Every structure is written in C-alpha cells, then in structure tokens.
Amino acid sequence: MEMEGSSLSVRKGAWTEEEDILLKKCIEKYGEGKWHKVPSRAGLNRCRKSCRLRWLNYLNPNIKRGAFAADEVDLVIRLHNLLGNRWSLIAGRLPGRTANDVKNYWNTHLKKKVDPSSNPNPRLNPSKPNPKVIRPRPQILSNNSFPVMLEENKKNNTAVAAAAATTPASNNILVSANSGNGSSYCFPNENDEITRWENLMMNENEVDFQSEQRQNLINNINISVFGDQPIIEEMDYSTTSNSQLLELVEEDNYGNLDELSLDVDLWNEFEQ
DNA sequence: AAATTATACAACCGCCGCATT
C-alpha cells in the first residue's frame, strides 16, 4: 500500500505551459473533480493536490483577472470583519476570485492597514468583551418578494417560517428562517440580496441589543405553511416582562429572529 | 548601472473532517 504523496520524483514548483495544456485538456475531457485520477489521465508527473490547486487557482476560466475593484476591496474588508480568516467563505461572495486571491490580497494590501483592536466585532477583537449573543441586523425584504419566498418554502417542504413586521408604516418586512429544522430561503432577486448584505454588514456595536431584541419579539409573527395556506399567528409580547423576554431569547439559541436574518449556511459556518 | 531590498503571489505544507476498507 502506498502512502499518500510518496511516489517517486513528483514534479514540484512552477507549472510550465505544456503542463497547463495537459491539465486543461484533461479537465475538458473528464470534467472537474476526481483529482486522484487526474495525474495519470493527464499524463502529468504531479501529485493530485498540485493539479487541483493549479486548476482552481489559475486555469479555471471563471477566474477574474486583474486588480481588485473598489467594491471588491470593500466587501473583503467587511467580510473579513465578520468572518475572520475564512478565505474560502469570503471568496464565495466575490464572483471570480479564489480563496488564494483573497488571502493574498489581504496579506499584501490590507493586513497592515487594519488594526485588529479597531475591529468592532468582539468575536475577533480580544480587547472587547464578548457578549453572550452576537447578533447581526435583521434582513429586510420587500413585500412583493414575500409570496415568492413562501412558494419556495413549500417546495423545500419547510414546515415553519417566522416573520416579523417592522412599524406599520414601513414598506418592508423582516423575514427570518428557523435554522433548527434546516430551512433555507431563496432570495428572489439581486436587490434583496444586496439589501440583506448591507444590513448584515452594519456595525453590530451600534445596536442596542436589549431594545432591539424586545422590538423584534413584539413585532413577531409566526407563519406556518400547511398545504397551500400560510397560517399567520401574531405573537404579542408587548406586556411581557424583560426577564421573561430574556428567557424566551435564550431558549432560542441565538436570540430568536437574529440568527435567522443570516443565510443559514453562513450562520452555521460563523458559529463553528 | 549595479547592487540591494521590498513586494506580490503561485505554490507548498501540514492538518482536518469525512468516507471507505
């Protein structure tokens, strides 16, 4: 039995044009993946990881070349603020940029400019006390996207969705998903996605946790989907005491509506 | 103009979680 990577005289270092061509042809023919098979298929004297890396970071035609645009830089900073050195996650939000690109860009262009002690996120800033519950701002979706979302829930066999309304005068509603039962949402259009991220990126420190939490609970509406009909159940917490509210929030893992405002996958990553 | 130092980034290394044996 052969130990991993122990085969004799495997090529290392910079890739030649010939090697690139061989690898490209191999992936055109067999598709991406099955990296352990690639070296023999392509006729390359390289280990599988080297081949994978070369494709993912350089040869893949989806990779965006050239300098980072201003909005890309802004996103990197904000996402790094939120997530730390989770390069793969960050790159997932920057179309065409690889995790390696983002990491390199951070290390060479941004690292020294960002003072860690100025980071507003207590999770990533040792000089700040870590509150029990860290909560991003709730997302805001437009009213007309709501039915779409319910349809999506039905398709996904999602049993319960919860939603909260902002002030009656508002055109917006706050939408949340229960991560406990694995539900997730499809965001109906790009503007909603952008709005969601703008809200997510807001400085968490500016939020008055207590009062906002309370407001969310007071405005809470549970929406259950059974068959074709959404069942709307209003929850009135207006007379509930602060201590009771706190219990409710703590029961709910992260504070009721708040983690729900995150993309569920991202939240799971965030919480690891 | 040559020598040097600094920068950018492609690629490597070791580790991880998961699947298979």
Place this chain on the structure above:
DNA sequence: CAATGCGGCGGTTGTATAATT
C-alpha cells in the same frame, strides 16, 4: 475499531519582479 485515502482549507514561503539606493 483503526488505518488509509481523499478533497479541502489556511498558514507560510520561495522566487520572480519591482522599487530603491
């Protein structure tokens, strides 16, 4: 169950190029 293999990740580094002296 342990051992092994795999894809994937993030920290780090070797080196070509750019900038400076």
